[in-house]
Amino acid sequence: MLTGTGITAGYRNPVITDVSLTVHPGQTIGLAGPSGSGKSTLARVLALLHKPFAGSVTIDGETVTRFRFGATQRTRIGVLFQQPRLSVDPRFTLRRVIAEPLKGNQERVTELADLVMLTDDLLDRRPHEVSDGQLQRACLARALALRPRYLICDEMTTMLDASSTAALVGVIRAYQAETDAGVLAISHDDRLLTRWADETVRLSAPLRR
Numbered sequence: 001m002l003t004g005t006g007i008t009a010g011y012r013n014p015v016i017t018d019v020s021l022t023v024h025p026g027q028t029i030g031l032a033g034p035s036g037s038g039k040s041t042l043a044r045v046l047a048l049l050h051k052p053f054a055g056s057v058t059i060d061g062e063t064v065t066r067f068r069f070g071a072t073q074r075t076r077i078g079v080l081f082q083q084p085r086l087s088v089d090p091r092f093t094l095r096r097v098i099a100e101p102l103k104g105n106q107e108r109v110t111e112l113a114d115l116v117m118l119t120d121d122l123l124d125r126r127p128h129e130v131s132d133g134q135l136q137r138a139c140l141a142r143a144l145a146l147r148p149r150y151l152i153c154d155e156m157t158t159m160l161d162a163s164s165t166a167a168l169v170g171v172i173r174a175y176q177a178e179t180d181a182g183v184l185a186i187s188h189d190d191r192l193l194t195r196w197a198d199e200t201v202r203l204s205a206p207l208r209r
């Protein structure tokens with residue numbers, strides 16, 4: 001289980017207060033709420049990228065004590081962001097993007113490329129030579145490279161059309177069926193969450209300050 005309990009987090013001031021959320025293995029939890037309600041902030045806390053002011057995160061029963069670069073449990077959680085172009089090095093080929101966490105294991109790169117349906121021709125291109133959907137598939141392959149137990153998708157399909165969205169969700173479902181991974185899916189798109197998630201947690205509108 002990936003669990004956040006009583007999470008209060010933010011930047012100078014808290015943007016979420018006392019929020020609790022659990023993702024069980026094999027389960028897909030949707031996270032919805034108005035713009036600015038703190039969905040991405042909560043996602044970053046659960047991905048161990050942002051230290052909360054209060055509350056705790058546990059992964060399969062282990063309490064996380066270090067966030068950001070010191071977080072040793074980070075490889076157990078894969079993360080996918082809204083804008084693939086901001087999360088890759090523009091000089092890298094897609095093959096190199098996928099290989100980044102793999103320390104040269106080319107066999108696994110090929111396996112992952114097959115999983116996300118990227119052909120050799122696409123793997124040899126750089127980000128500016130592919131579509132957002134193709135680049136997001138490479139980012140998904142990279143996120144799955146170390147076989148995470150949980151995958152956090154933060155508005156992963158906002159830039160994509162319906163067929164690219166369906167393809168990515170299909171790959172994630174297949175990965176879940178094979179590995180029993182848990183997924184947290186953040187989206188503004190209620191119709192997508194209705195189809196994709198087992199249940200959806202809603203953050204309320206941000207407090208005016």
Ligand SMILES: Nc1ncnc2c1ncn2[C@@H]1O[C@H](COP(=O)(O)OP(=O)(O)OP(=O)(O)O)[C@@H](O)[C@H]1O
Nearest residue numbers: 011012015033034035036037038039040041042206
């Ligand atoms: N790095 C940051 N530094 C300071 N404030 C931030 C930072 N990131 C987000 N915020 C603020 O925290 C609040 C919550 O932002 P967050 O991105 O978590 O909300 P969200 O629900 O994901 O919004 P959206 O749906 O628009 O992506 C907003 O008021 C935002 O301006």
